[in-house]
Amino acid sequence: TSKFASVENAPPIEVFALNKAYVDDTFPQKVNLGVGAYRTDEGKPWVLPVVRQMEQQLAADETLNKEYLPVLGYEPLASAATSMLLGSDSPSLKEGRATGIQCLSGTGALRVGAEFLARIGKHTVVYSSNPTWGNHSLVFLNAGFETYRSYRYWDAAKKALDFDGLMEDLRNAPANSVILLHACAHNPTGVDPTQDQWKQIADLIEERGLFPFFDSAYQGFASGDLDRDAWAVRYFDSRGFEMVCAQSFAKNFGLYNERVGNLTFVAKDRAVIEPVRSQITLLVRANYSNPPNHGARIVGTVLNNPALTEQWKGHIKTMADRIISMRHGLRERLEKMETPGTWNHITDQIGMFSFTGLGPLAVDKLIAEHHIYLLKGGRINMCGLNTNNIDYVAKCIHEVVT
Numbered sequence: 001t002s003k004f005a006s007v008e009n010a011p012p013i014e015v016f017a018l019n020k021a022y023v024d025d026t027f028p029q030k031v032n033l034g035v036g037a038y039r040t041d042e043g044k045p046w047v048l049p050v051v052r053q054m055e056q057q058l059a060a061d062e063t064l065n066k067e068y069l070p071v072l073g074y075e076p077l078a079s080a081a082t083s084m085l086l087g088s089d090s091p092s093l094k095e096g097r098a099t100g101i102q103c104l105s106g107t108g109a110l111r112v113g114a115e116f117l118a119r120i121g122k123h124t125v126v127y128s129s130n131p132t133w134g135n136h137s138l139v140f141l142n143a144g145f146e147t148y149r150s151y152r153y154w155d156a157a158k159k160a161l162d163f164d165g166l167m168e169d170l171r172n173a174p175a176n177s178v179i180l181l182h183a184c185a186h187n188p189t190g191v192d193p194t195q196d197q198w199k200q201i202a203d204l205i206e207e208r209g210l211f212p213f214f215d216s217a218y219q220g221f222a223s224g225d226l227d228r229d230a231w232a233v234r235y236f237d238s239r240g241f242e243m244v245c246a247q248s249f250a251k252n253f254g255l256y257n258e259r260v261g262n263l264t265f266v267a268k269d270r271a272v273i274e275p276v277r278s279q280i281t282l283l284v285r286a287n288y289s290n291p292p293n294h295g296a297r298i299v300g301t302v303l304n305n306p307a308l309t310e311q312w313k314g315h316i317k318t319m320a321d322r323i324i325s326m327r328h329g330l331r332e333r334l335e336k337m338e339t340p341g342t343w344n345h346i347t348d349q350i351g352m353f354s355f356t357g358l359g360p361l362a363v364d365k366l367i368a369e370h371h372i373y374l375l376k377g378g379r380i381n382m383c384g385l386n387t388n389n390i391d392y393v394a395k396c397i398h399e400v401v402t
């Protein structure tokens with residue numbers, strides 16, 4: 001018998017299982033509102049033109065080779081990503097108290113950040129929002145955190161942020177707890193705190209001695225504006241917090257499978273930067289030794305070239321605007337049909353996802369009877385909607401809630 005005979009099947013990952021069900025479905029009008037990736041109005045994946053252009057340039061450049069990158073990655077990427085996040089006026093950048101480390105997309109940056117925090121010992125409890133991206137608990141627990149807890153976030157009755165609940169839960173968190181915060185375009189709800197609420201969150205984190213860990217997977221993708229989407233992180237920076245932030249370039253560069261990410265680390269004192277980098281070097285060395293080059297060079301080259309950056313900003317705007325127009329289109333259709341309930345939350349929410357407020361029964365019906373695939377919690381990927389399927393989706397939502 002096998003040594004592994006006692007290994008049990010792990011539970012399926014919801015979003016991938018849903019995607020498989022969609023792919024296997026033969027219904028011609030099927031709609032995929034599950035997995036979080038951008039689609040054009042033709043329902044196709046989009047390789048950004050500036051990315052194509054860079055790939056051609058890289059392929060033709062015979063001075064490039066396949067030598068290893070340094071353990072902490074391609075420096076032009078890490079420094080540009082850090083500046084893109086913290087902004088040109090960042091006090092920590094100016095004072096040399098901030099540093100960037102190339103990681104394996106957003107997930108890899110979360111993992112390296114979490115493992116570092118777990119290893120230095122003080123941090124054993126992590127809090128994330130309820131609900132949150134399905135991978136947060138897995139990443140932090142696997143990285144060595146002992147306890148994963150949630151803070152209240154979504155008020156299902158109001159279809160809005162449960163700010164009082166959030167504050168109460170953070171107030172009760174033990175000192176040194178790591179507080180995961182979505183930098184913008186909260187996944188899955190699409191609801192972010194207001195600037196005033198962010199200020200109150202920052203006050204509380206400071207007062208209670210908690211540690212902010214931002215997850216920035218959608219900078220630029222939410223509003224179409226890189227600076228606006230970085231407001232919360234920059235606000236914490238302006239107040240002199242120590243923090244880390246995991247950045248993903250999967251969505252805003254459309255580089256999902258290239259695994260381009262960055263971990264930004266901000267300290268109160270520049271003297272700690274080198275020791276921290278040296279410890280993270282060992283941690284990465286034992287993990288995957290060094291990160292891949294291809295996507296990092298694309299992003300690093302674009303972000304270090306003003307003309308290419310402008311071109312890229314245009315692409316982000318195209319994606320953000322299409323999402324926003326789908327939000328308006330869906331809300332308009334539901335309101336016109338007088339579908340029971342209120343639908344303003346669809347346009348109030350921001351980013352790739354909308355938390356529709358559809359309950360499990362409605363979700364089951366959409367999948368089973370109408371071949372419209374969405375997560376059990378009622379999250380839809382707005383990019384799955386387009387001018388060809390939006391009428392069908394609106395009509396089916398109307399049917400399942402009426």
Ligand code: PMP
Nearest residue numbers: 105106107133187215217248250
């Ligand atoms: N955090 C959040 C909130 C996300 O939605 C995602 C993407 N689904 C990620 C992190 C990381 O994704 P990736 O590892 O592909 O960059």
